[in-house]
Amino acid sequence: MxxxxxxxxxxxxxxxxxxxxxxxxxxxxxxxxxGALAYYRTINTSNGRLSYKDYQKLARASLExxxxxxxxxxxxxxxxxxKESFNLTSGAFLARYNILNDVDGSAPMSLTIGFKGDFxxxxxxxxxxxxxxxxxxxxxxxxxxxxxxxxxxxxxxxWLLGALGSSTRYSPWLKGKVGIERNFCxxxxxxxxxxxxxxxxxxxxxxxxAFVSYGPLAYRLSDISFQYRYTFRYLASLGIEYTMRxxxxxxxxxxxxxxLTLNIPFSII
Numbered sequence: 664m665x666x667x668x669x670x671x672x673x674x675x676x677x678x679x680x681x682x683x684x685x686x687x688x689x690x691x692x693x694x695x696x697x698g699a700l701a702y703y704r705t706i707n708t709s710n711g712r713l714s715y716k717d718y719q720k721l722a723r724a725s726l727e728x729x730x731x732x733x734x735x736x737x738x739x740x741x742x743x744x745x746k747e748s749f750n751l752t753s754g755a756f757l758a759r760y761n762i763l764n765d766v767d768g769s770a771p772m773s774l775t776i777g778f779k780g781d782f783x784x785x786x787x788x789x790x791x792x793x794x795x796x797x798x799x800x801x802x803x804x805x806x807x808x809x810x811x812x813x814x815x816x817x818x819x820x821x822w823l824l825g826a827l828g829s830s831t832r833y834s835p836w837l838k839g840k841v842g843i844e845r846n847f848c849x850x851x852x853x854x855x856x857x858x859x860x861x862x863x864x865x866x867x868x869x870x871x872x873a874f875v876s877y878g879p880l881a882y883r884l885s886d887i888s889f890q891y892r893y894t895f896r897y898l899a900s901l902g903i904e905y906t907m908r909x910x911x912x913x914x915x916x917x918x919x920x921x922x923l924t925l926n927i928p929f930s931i932i
Contacts, residue, residue, distance in 0.1 A: 681736050683822045683842060684773040684806040686761055687729035691930050697723040699922035703908070703915040706791060708868040712916065715871060717745040717792045721922070734759040734777075744792045746871075752787035753795070756780050765810055766817075773822075777804040788876045792915060796862075796878035797830035802838070820844040833878025834864040849894060852902075856888040868913045882913035892924075899927045 687693050701719040705712040720743040727736045736757040743749035759777030763770035779802040783795040808822025822842045829835040838860040845853045864879040887909055892902035901924070908918040 681725075681727065681734070681757055681759070681777075682804070682806060682824045682840060683820065683844075684761070684775040684808045685766065685810070685820075686732075686734045686759065686775070687727060688928065689729055689731050691729060691928055693727040693729075693926060693928045695723075695725045695727070695924060695926045697721075697725075697922055697924040699920050701792075701906075701918060701920035703792075703918040705916050706868060706914065707911045707916045708913060710867075713868070713870070715745070715791070715915075717915070719744050719792055719920075720749060721920075732761045734761075734775075742787070742790075742793060744790055746790045746792065747786050750786070751784065752790075752793060753781055753783040755782065759804070759806075765808075772807055772809050775806045777806070778802070779804060779826075789874060791868075791871060791874050794860075794877055794914070796828070796836070796876055797832045800828060800830035802826045802828035808842075816849045817846050820846070830878055833876065834862060836860060836862040850896075852890075852892040852894070854888075854890040854892070856886075856890070858884075858886040858888070860884050862913075877914070880913045882911075884911050884914050885909045886918075897928075899925060901925055 699721040701721060702717070704714065704716045706715050722741040723738060725736055725738040727734065738755040739751065740753045741750060742752045757777060757779045759775050761773070761775045763772060763774040765771060765773045781800050782798065787793050788795045788797065804824060804826040806822060806824045808820060810817045811819045824840040826838040827835060828838065841857045843855050862877055862880055862882045864881045866879040866881065868880060886906055888904055888906040890902055890904040892900055894900040904922045904924065906920040908916060
């Protein structure tokens, strides 16, 4: 447990927008499109490194709606990997409730609890380049953070996400993520994210042909990401993010990814 605790605070692509404890503007939809290129050439196993080159093309589309204290998100994922041609891999939903809010001054910090349900396809589950456990999996999330403002805009944000996930079969996993964000006049934003995830399975990586999912594996990974985002006033925001794998066990090693994200808000009232 001590090693796991250190992992979660030492350091994925796709989804920081819905992991920080702050919700979107009330009664406003947000559409988001993300495309990414990722590459790795080895998988760390208990018997050493397994050579496996994978040039991935990844895509995500999401629709988010926030109310005063609630946030609801629908997501669809697609991928092209060394094992599969470009196709839909998963559909997901996320519901979050804001318990504490430091933005309006009612609390010293923000705290949000949420649940995410994910429903990957069989081909995605059996792909070693995609981190899925089983056909139906869920994740209970708790996110806490603090915002510092100066004038009309926030300047700094620091937040922490903890999540416990499980599928209808196989072992659970634990995930932790830390985010540090700097905002410049609500136009430019620089962010750094550290991610750690560990699966509590008992098995070692069985090989490419015998791989069934990450559910039964005792895997561990840590990633670091850097993001720059530019906001077009009241119209959209465009972000570019680079992700690098710092450590891996029973999963792809030295994975690197670059993604572009377009976010478009529009009001419902």
